[in-house]
Amino acid sequence: MQINIPRGTQDILPGTVEKWQYIENRIKDLCDRFQYNEIRTPIFEHTELFLRSVGDTTDIVTKEMYTFEDRGERSLTLRPEGTASVVRSFVENKMFGLPSQPVKLFYLGQMFRYERPQAGRFRQFVQFGVEAIGSKDPAIDAEVMALAYSVYESLGLSKLKLVVNSLGDKESRLAHREALMGHFSPSIGEFCKDCQSRLEKNPMRILDCKKDHDHPLMKSAPSILEYLNEDSKQYFEKVQAYLTALNIPYEVDSNLVRGLDYYNHTAFEIMSEAEGFGAITTLCGGGRYNGLTEELGGPEAPGIGFAMSLERLLAALQAEGIELPIEKKIDCYLVALGEEAKDYTVGLLNELRKAGFSAERDYLDRKVKGQFKAADRLQAKFVAILGEDELKENKINVKSQETGEQKQVNLDHLAAALKDFQSY
Template structure:
C-alpha cells in the first residue's frame, strides 16, 4: 500500500525550505529591532479557548477546526490561529504583571484549518505573527503596522497596498450592528445560509462573505465610519496621523472587516498588487482586540497584532520575481581518491566544519569524475582534491571554482586557507 501526504498539506523539501528560513530570518531580525521577543505555545489547545477567543460565530470555529477528544475525553483542537494561544499564555503566566507594558511578542509555526485547498492556501500552513498586549496607545497600532511593512520591504516586496479601517469601540459597533440588521433583514433570504445565520449573530461578518460579495446590498451597506463615536473617531485619527508621520501610505476601506470576533478599533490588511499573484490578494491581516484578554480570564489589557502566511509571502516574492538571497552552495567539497585519502577526508571535512565552513565529501565510493560532478551540482566554491601523492606529501590541491585557479596547501592549513579566501571575496 502506498501512503501519500494528506490533502491540503505539503512537503517542504531541501532546496525549498531555505525560502521559509530566509523569510523567518528577516521577520525575526525586524522583530529584534522593534524589541519583540519570541513566544512558543502548544500546537493544540483546549477547544474552549478558540470558541471563546476566536468566536462561536466565525467560520473557523463552526467549520474549519481540527477537533478531537484525547484519552481523557477532553476536547482538544489543533490551533487554527495564533492570537488566542498567545493571549491565553499572557493570562496564565501573569505577564500583565510585568513592569514593562506592553508585552511585545512574536511567534511562528504551523496552523491548521479544514478548508478547501487552493493556490497558496493549505490545511496546514506556517504562520508568523506579532502581538503587543498591554497598551491602548494608538502609537502601538502604528508601530505594529510599521513592523509588518518593514518585514515585507526588507524582503524586497514593493507592490503592496496597506488597507485600514476602524471597527470602533463597543458603543460604535452596536450602533453599526443595528444599522446593518435594518439594511439586510428585508432581503436576507436572497443571501447564503451563512449570511442568514450571521444576521442575528454577527451581521458585520456579512460584509466579509465571498459568496454574496456582488449582491447590490453590499455596495450600499452602512459604513462603520458613519457610526463611530467621538472617541473612536479620535482614536482612528491618531493612528492614521502616526502612519502619515512614518511615511506609510494606506487606503481606508470602510468595508474591511476581520474574520475573527475579537477585533475592535484598528483593523488592517496588506495586499499584494503584483501581476499574476492570484484572485486572493491578502498577504497579512491584523487589528486591535481590547476585550480578548478579559474574555480569557485576565485583566482588561488591550492588545493588537497581526499574522501572515509564509506560503503566501513566498508566492508574493515569486510574483514580483525577487531573487532569493539564500545560501546557494558549499564552501568546500573534498574529492578523495584511494582508501587512505578517503579515511583522511573524514577528519578534513570535520576540520572545515569546526572552522565554521560548510563542507561535504563523497559517501558512495565514486570515481574522481563523478565526485567532481557532485561538487559542481552542490555549487562548491572550492574543490579540494586529495589523492595518494598529495597524502604522501601532506598537501591537498584546492581549486577556486569561481576563478579557475588552484593552489597546493598543507592539510593543516586547508580550513584557514579556504576561510581566508572567502573573507577576501
C-alpha cells in the same frame, strides 16, 4: 502501497526550504529591531479557547477547525490562528505584571484550518504574527502596521496596498449593529444560511460573506464610520495621522471587516496588487482586540496584532518576479584518489567542519571525474585533492573553483590555508 501526502499540506524540500529560512531570518531580524520577543505556544489548545476568543459565528469555528477528543475525553483543537493562544499565555503566565509594558510578542508557527486548498492556501500553513498587549495608544496600532509593511518591503515587494478601517468601541458597534439588522432583515431570505444565522448573532459578519459579497444590499449597507462616537472617531484619526507620519500609504475602506469576533477599533489588511496574483489578494490582516484578555480571565489589557501567511508571502514574491538572494555553496569538497586517501578524508572532513567550514566528500565510490562533478553540483568554492603520494608527503592540493588557482599546502594546515585563500 504508496502513501501520499494529505490534501492541503506540502513537503518543503531542499532548494525551497532555503527561501523559507531566509524569510524567517528576515522576520526575526525585524522583530528584534521593533523589540518584539518570540513566544512559542502549544500546537493544540482546549477547544473552548477558540470558541470564546475567535467567536462561535466565525467560519473558523463553525467550519474549519480540526477538533478531536483525547483519551481523557477532553475536546482539543489544532490551533487555527495565533492570537488566542498568545493572549491565553499572557493571562496564564501573568505577563501583565511584567515591568516592561506593553508586552510585545511575535510567533512563527504552523496553523491548521480545514478549508478548500488553492494557490497559496493550505490546510496546514505557517503563520507569522505579532501581538502588542497592554497599551491603548493609537501609536502602537501604527507601529504594528509598520512592522507588517516592513516585512514585505524588506523582501522587495512593491505592489502593496494597506487598507484600514475602524470597527469602533462597544457603544459604536451596538449602534451599527442595530442599523445593519434593520438594513438586512427585510431581505435576509435572499442570503445564504450562514448570513441568516449571523443576522441575530453578529450582523457585521454578514459584510465578510464570500458567497453573497455581490448582493446589492452589501454595497448599500450602513457604514460603521457613520456610527462612530466621538472617542472612536478621534482614535481612528490619530491612527491615520501616525501612518502619515510614518510615510506609509493607506486607504480607508469602511466595508473592511476582519473575520474574527474579538476585533474592535482599528482593523487593517495588506493586499498584493501584483498582476496575476489571484482573486484573493489579502496578504496580511490584523486589528485591535480590547477586551480579549478579560474574556480569557485576565485583567484589562488592550491589545493589537496581525497575522500573515508565509505561503501567501512566497506567492506574492513569485507574482512580482522577485528572487531572494540565496547563495547555497559549500566551502570545500574533498577529492580522494586511492583507498588510503579516502579513509583519511573521513577525519579530515570532520576537522574542516569543526573549523567552521561547510565541507563534503564522496560516499558513492565515484571516480575522480565524478567527484569533480559532484563538487560542481554543490558549487564548492574550493576543491582539495588528496592522492596516495600527497598523503605520504603530508601534503594536499587546494584549487579555487572561481579563479582556477591551485597550490599545495601542508595537510595539517588545510583549514588555515582555506582561510588564507578566502581572505584574498
